[in-house]
Amino acid sequence: MAKNVAPDSTRRSEKSRRAIYDAALALVGEVGYPKTTIEGIAARAGVGKQTIYRWWSSKAEVLMEAFLDLGEQAGGESYAIPDTGDLAADLKAVLRATVDELKDPRFEVPSRALAAEGVVNEELGRKFVEKLLEPSLQLYVARLRSAQQAGDVRPEIDPRIALELFVSPLAQRWLQYSGPISYEYTDTLVDYALYGLAPR
Amino acid sequence: MAKNVAPDSTRRSEKSRRAIYDAALALVGEVGYPKTTIEGIAARAGVGKQTIYRWWSSKAEVLMEAFLDLGEQAGGESYAIPDTGDLAADLKAVLRATVDELKDPRFEVPSRALAAEGVVNEELGRKFVEKLLEPSLQLYVARLRSAQQAGDVRPEIDPRIALELFVSPLAQRWLQYSGPISYEYTDTLVDYALYGLAPR
Amino acid sequence: MAKNVAPDSTRRSEKSRRAIYDAALALVGEVGYPKTTIEGIAARAGVGKQTIYRWWSSKAEVLMEAFLDLGEQAGGESYAIPDTGDLAADLKAVLRATVDELKDPRFEVPSRALAAEGVVNEELGRKFVEKLLEPSLQLYVARLRSAQQAGDVRPEIDPRIALELFVSPLAQRWLQYSGPISYEYTDTLVDYALYGLAPR
Amino acid sequence: MAKNVAPDSTRRSEKSRRAIYDAALALVGEVGYPKTTIEGIAARAGVGKQTIYRWWSSKAEVLMEAFLDLGEQAGGESYAIPDTGDLAADLKAVLRATVDELKDPRFEVPSRALAAEGVVNEELGRKFVEKLLEPSLQLYVARLRSAQQAGDVRPEIDPRIALELFVSPLAQRWLQYSGPISYEYTDTLVDYALYGLAPR
DNA sequence: TTCTAACCGAGACGGTACGTCCGGTCTTCAA
DNA sequence: TTGAAGACCGGACGTACCGTCTCGGTTAGAA
Structure with missing residues (x-):
């Protein structure tokens, strides 16, 4: 046939x-x-x-x-992460911008929809990660590597894992409504992640 | 009528x-x-x-x-977090158990389904958090408070936020297929979270 | 299943x-x-x-x-064939009434539709004949039998076939647009059928 | 434009x-x-x-x-009606041949399809009659006229109507599945039509 | 001999209806 | 009065064709 x-x-x-x-x-x-x-x-x-x-x-x-296309035409190459030499400040700034974006309904509804579908549909989930999530995360990887060269982050740290310490909590609170989202919260995440929970 | x-x-x-x-x-x-x-x-x-x-x-x-009921009859009060005095070891142990659970298909499919629905349906999402997620997280809060009293965690740390440093990354990798999950990975998360990314 | x-x-x-x-x-x-x-x-x-x-x-x-139902509620037992003793007149009268009915758009469109479908769909065609056509034709059979007893139709004639001599031509002209339909035409059919084409 | x-x-x-x-x-x-x-x-x-x-x-x-084309190339000018001088025999022979043709699946399916469409689509129906049906019927007209000249059919008979007495019943039984078709049946039709139903 | 207009195969397009599945409501009957 | 059963209205599904519309390519006849 x-x-x-x-x-x-x-x-x-x-x-x-x-x-x-x-x-x-x-x-x-x-x-x-x-x-x-x-x-x-x-x-x-x-x-x-x-x-x-x-x-x-x-x-x-x-x-x-549709969402990818929206990003392409609108975002250009999205927003890069600043590198002022002050790692904590740079990360806090980007996360604050992310907080704003997550609350922008223009992005929120389709993002949620895609994320939800990706949770349940592995193929789509992986594509979502590959096309949308990972490229953004790689910006953090780059910034963290730069910080390692500057001596602000220990050299044995894996940046791909490290970034999750402050990115994933925000993501989870947003995705699952598991807690409120604010500048204060993300600032705190950065501090905790950089300096650890244990006494120094 | x-x-x-x-x-x-x-x-x-x-x-x-x-x-x-x-x-x-x-x-x-x-x-x-x-x-x-x-x-x-x-x-x-x-x-x-x-x-x-x-x-x-x-x-x-x-x-x-149905899922709540399953938990109630099967889990008893789920599993508590051990308190051996070695915070890092205790957290690593619990996260390793969580890794196993996340890979158990008996739990995986309905959990994913609920989580996905919760992403898109705020009311359900909040109920999911309240009934299933938060109770588990409170166990971490308790353990971290105990660690604060033992001097293993700085007193000004908010335990509810702190736990997200190692719990959320695992949750996100699982939910969004954004990375592989292993004992090694969760061990690393605990180390990074406790001792921070910055040089000590 | x-x-x-x-x-x-x-x-x-x-x-x-x-x-x-x-x-x-x-x-x-x-x-x-x-x-x-x-x-x-x-x-x-x-x-x-x-x-x-x-x-x-x-x-x-x-x-x-729908059509059967229409007939049931509206028609009662449709119209019987009169038996005045004058076979030719009785047949002509009924055929004239049929001509009128065939031209009534209330009946024409659905009848045509069903007939057409029955031509191409054997099962439906047979049901159409059984439920709608044959019962009407049986009225002619009865009238012709009565005529046989009265000596107006030769006894060896099969009435079920005989009726087709004047009914089928009308049916065909109507169905296939193969000729005009009028009282004159049906009167002629009856005459031809009763007295034959050959010289007497 | x-x-x-x-x-x-x-x-x-x-x-x-x-x-x-x-x-x-x-x-x-x-x-x-x-x-x-x-x-x-x-x-x-x-x-x-x-x-x-x-x-x-x-x-x-x-x-x-397609069907007309098939007829043209295959049939030549179809089959004429024999004129042996014995009208009844000639008609019976042709109708027997028609019975065979009607049962030939090569012709049956497209013929039925066209006929059915013609029932419901007046324009097509008329074209069907004009191009396919009427030419065949005219052969009967010719034969009947010849019979009139030979004195075998009454002169006041209209041959175009007369032929329907034996052709239409066969057509209707075939089209509408309103009865079985056989040589015996068509022979009977010819006899009834020629000599009438009434006693001679 | 080249140009150009048409037909041609192919198939994407905006649509309509198909026959199926399921959501959520309502009715009937048995326990 | 609850519960099993399932008919009902509604509406989306994914498919099949409709008839229209480009798109090259080929194949004339006119220039």
């Missing part, structure tokens, strides 16, 4: 793709992820359902690409 | 409730959360749909209670 | 059935059979699609039953 | 036309008329959909022309 032929992407309609991204993000923002339906996206985008099914295999995938 | 009267819980069928819990957990384990349906639970439990709708308002709630 | 259980017809909603019949007949009359859809019937009847699929297996079947 | 220009038939691809006819007839024979789709015909014929839409306006039209 061989009908599972891959579609010809050179003939893909750019206009439709954009319309689908826009509709998907708008709907997720307006009615939430679970009430966002493929039918709804298609209708809002003025597109046939088949045009969605032809290029994506689930609404999670649509939303993921 | 008023039909929205709360059902009389004294006449509730205990057998049905157990059957529903069992069916819900079994289905989530077998086909995953999204393919678990209320109809499916009802059929498997040999129960009418109305019996589910009468006592719960969503499949997330059913699963949540 | 054994979901093909027959529905329980004692609990069937009479109101829905009637609404579906009405909607089906109305739609066929308004937009024609090919543009009548199950979704359209369901929407017009204010009924879920599943309620149609639960009780019928195709739109042809729905329409068939 | 005007794009509704009639296509230039001198540049038409004969190969495509033949392939479309073949595919249409093959598909109707294999899966039946309703499951025969334009897309299916195009795919089977190795032809773009537009090539079909350019030259025909519906699948009924395609099939009609």
Whole structure:
């Protein structure tokens, strides 16, 4: 029967793709992820359902690409981490910016939706991490390596693990509503992580 | 006409409730959360749909209670955190046990399902935290307070925040597939958290 | 997994059935059979699609039953064939009435639709004949038998075949648009059939 | 802007036309008329959909022309009606041949499909009659006129109507499955029609 | 002989309806 | 009065085709 032929992407309609991204993000923002339906996206985008099914295999995938696309066009290369020489101050500044972003509804609803889907759908979760999460984390890795050269962080520390000490707590509180989020909180995280819990 | 009267819980069928819990957990384990349906639970439990709708308002709630019930009958009061006087060793031991639990499929699928639902459904998320997550975390709070009295942790440290330095990274790696999980990893987390990243 | 259980017809909603019949007949009359859809019937009847699929297996079947039902409630026992003793006059009268009915749009559209479907769908065709066509034809059989006893029709004639000489031509002209239909035409058919083509 | 220009038939691809006819007839024979789709015909014929839409306006039209074409190339001018001088024998012979043809599946499926479509689609129905049915019937007209000149049929009889007495019953039994078809049956029809039902 | 206009295969597109599945409500009957 | 059973309305699912619309490519006849 061989009908599972891959579609010809050179003939893909750019206009439709954009319309689908826009509709998907708008709907997720307006009615939430679970009430966002493929039918709804298609209708809002003025597109046939088949045009969605032809290029994506689930609404999670649509939303993921829409979100990536949003980041690409809007963010440029997102925001780098400053390197003023004062590690604690630099980290606190970035985390404060992250706090703001996490509370911005423009990003919050689709991020949550994707994160939630990723929890339950391993493939999507890994793609989410690879495409969105890890690139951001690598910025911390770079900053921590720089701090190691400056002697501000012990050389035997693995930066990829180290960054989790202050990033993951914030992430968890946000994702799971397991605690309030504030500048004070993130400042505290940085201090604890840099200087440890034990007496010095 | 008023039909929205709360059902009389004294006449509730205990057998049905157990059957529903069992069916819900079994289905989530077998086909995953999204393919678990209320109809499916009802059929498997040999129960009418109305019996589910009468006592719960969503499949997330059913699963949540089923999971709580599982914990209650099985875990007793879960496992406490040992207090041998060696804080680092105690924390490493508990986190190693947690690693094992996170990899046990009996717990993994429903936990993930609930966590994911909680990400996107704030009400459920808060209940999840309150009923399942926070009680566990309080065990760490207690252990850290004890360590403060023993002088192993600086007195100005807030234990509720401190525990996140080693608990949240593990939680995030597990939830979001953002990194591998191992005894080595959790041991490292404890060391970093206790002694900080900065040179001592 | 054994979901093909027959529905329980004692609990069937009479109101829905009637609404579906009405909607089906109305739609066929308004937009024609090919543009009548199950979704359209369901929407017009204010009924879920599943309620149609639960009780019928195709739109042809729905329409068939709707039409039968129409006949039952409206027609009583349809119209009998008069027996005045004058066979030719009686047949001519009935055929004239049939001509009028065939031209009545209230009956024409659904009849055509069913007949057409029956041409191509043997099962439905046979049901159509059994439930609608044959009972009418049997009235002619009875009248012809009476004529045989009166000596107006030769005794060796098979009435079931004989009636086709004047009924089938009319049916064919109507069904296939193969010729005009008029009182004159049907009168002629009766004369030809009774007295034959050959010189007497 | 005007794009509704009639296509230039001198540049038409004969190969495509033949392939479309073949595919249409093959598909109707294999899966039946309703499951025969334009897309299916195009795919089977190795032809773009537009090539079909350019030259025909519906699948009924395609099939009609395919069928006409089949008749032309295969049948020659179909079969004439013999004129041996014995009218009854001649008619019986032709009707017996018709019985055989009606039971030949090579003709049956597309004929039924066209007839059914014609029942419900007046335009197509009339074309069907004009192109296929009426030419055949005219052969009977000719034979009956000859019989009138020979004195075997009363002169005031209208041959176009007369032929329906034996042709239409057969047609109806076939089309509507309203009765069995056999040589005996058609022989009887001829006898009844020629000599009438009334006592001579 | 080159240009250009059309047909052609292919298939993406906006749509409509399909037949299925399930959500959540309501009704019936047995215990 | 609870509970099992399941019919009901509604609505999304993912698929199949519809008829329209590009997109190269090929294949004439006109320049």
